[in-house]
Amino acid sequence: MAGQPLYEWRIIGEGGETAMCSAGTVFNLDGDLSETSRDATVVLCGGIDVAAATTKTLLNWLRREARRGVSVGGLCTAGYTLARAGLLNGKKATIHWENQDSFIEEFEDVTLTKSVFVTDGKTFTTAGGTAAIDLML
Secondary structure, three states, X not given: OOOOOOOOOOOEOOOOOEEEOOOOOEEEOOEOOOOOOOOOEEEXXXXXXXXXXXXXXXXXXXXXXXXXXXXXEEEXXXXXXXXXXXXXXXXXXXXXXXXXXXXXXHOOOOEEOOOOEEEEOOEEEEOOOOHHXXXXX
């Protein structure tokens, strides 16, 4: 309707080849964890074993991109990864209800809410997969 591209998106990940979600679907990636433009928004998709997917390489990349001013968000359980990177310290956040108790114990510097989604500055989190739709709307 706008007659021009309003945004573009790429699926990137560690290694730049493929990524598999917790449901077993394999995605071909558009690239590795490379530098993004300063006006980019990085959206992490969480899954069942988010702790295993939260690698040192990913954490370092997220911290670097956040220092450059990029907006970052975590869908479903990916708030865990943002918290591990220290990007939610002193902020409000949410996470899937199954992860709330352990999240509160591990990340005392994050104010966890039971909201469907939370935005706080240049970060956002959602409490589940379909909560991401509410956030985007």
